[in-house]
Amino acid sequence: MVKNGRAVYFCLLIIFLASCSPKGPYAVTNKYYKDKTKGFVTTIQKQLPDSLTDSTGRLIPSQWVGTVNFGIRKPNFVIIHFTAQDSLQQTLKTFTITSTQVSAHYVIAKSGEVVHMVNDYLRANHAGVGKWGSVTDMNSCSIGIEIDNNGNEPFTTAQINSLLALLAQLKTNYNIPQANFIGHQDFAPKRKPDPGPFFPWKTLAQHGFGYWSDDILELPPDGFDYTIALKLIGYDTRDINAAIVAFKRHFVQTDISPTLTQLDLNVLYNVYQKYNQ
Numbered sequence: 001m002v003k004n005g006r007a008v009y010f011c012l013l014i015i016f017l018a019s020c021s022p023k024g025p026y027a028v029t030n031k032y033y034k035d036k037t038k039g040f041v042t043t044i045q046k047q048l049p050d051s052l053t054d055s056t057g058r059l060i061p062s063q064w065v066g067t068v069n070f071g072i073r074k075p076n077f078v079i080i081h082f083t084a085q086d087s088l089q090q091t092l093k094t095f096t097i098t099s100t101q102v103s104a105h106y107v108i109a110k111s112g113e114v115v116h117m118v119n120d121y122l123r124a125n126h127a128g129v130g131k132w133g134s135v136t137d138m139n140s141c142s143i144g145i146e147i148d149n150n151g152n153e154p155f156t157t158a159q160i161n162s163l164l165a166l167l168a169q170l171k172t173n174y175n176i177p178q179a180n181f182i183g184h185q186d187f188a189p190k191r192k193p194d195p196g197p198f199f200p201w202k203t204l205a206q207h208g209f210g211y212w213s214d215d216i217l218e219l220p221p222d223g224f225d226y227t228i229a230l231k232l233i234g235y236d237t238r239d240i241n242a243a244i245v246a247f248k249r250h251f252v253q254t255d256i257s258p259t260l261t262q263l264d265l266n267v268l269y270n271v272y273q274k275y276n277q
């Protein structure tokens with residue numbers, strides 16, 4: 001009897017410990033994340049002066065004097081993506097194995113749940129090669145938000161509600177300008193189609209995140225140069241057709257062919273004025 005009682009007690013203890021265990025499906029990657037951030041602490045605590053040489057190879061005298069007035073660099077852009085995957089679980093797996101080399105700060109599930117994967121002050125691998133204005137290393141100055149969506153379906157209301165709440169917090173925390181909420185397609189027009197024509201940019205603009213054209217549009221003035229307008233908004237116009245398609249995915253959405261109709265030009269002129277006010 002006593003022996004059986006001990007066995008029951010032992011089993012209950014095991015169940016209790018298992019239920020309290022910090023281990024979950026992402027325990028290993030969470031530890032990897034923590035260890036990696038410790039490495040960055042070592043990097044930013046280094047107090048060594050740069051070793052500089054002049055054009056003749058002579059060492060330039062240098063020393064370290066720590067200032068008392070400094071802070072941590074903040075993100076100044078938000079890049080919005082769709083995952084082009086079939087489920088949140090698939091995306092979480094993609095972002096928690098090293099072989100893919102990709103990640104984002106946030107992933108928003110169809111249910112509206114927000115998964116935070118990289119601290120806002122750290123650099124996620126979401127934007128890759130591209131150009132917006134003069135910014136080429138977008139990963140170093142942006143927050144990447146992935147929305148669980150396969151690329152051919154509407155976004156859920158819950159996703160957009162969560163996104164709006166998240167964007168409001170980011171805009172306030174880091175003082176991000178309205179113009180600096182853009183899509184991956186805008187930054188990398190030759191490579192990326194996301195978040196695509198289903199994405200509700202108009203709703204975002206109404207809340208102060210990015211721009212959308214006015215309901216009443218003026219004709220552009222004579223001599224209006226659409227290439228210069230696209231460039232001044234931020235688009236990389238070295239491939240003008242790719243820039244036009246990216247612009248239309250974002251600001252026209254009903255047609256994404258690489259030609260500009262009169263209506264498209266009116267929209268472009270209107271949006272160009274907002275980005276250059």
Ligand SMILES: [Zn+2]
Nearest residue numbers: 081082184194
């Ligand atoms: Zn993307």
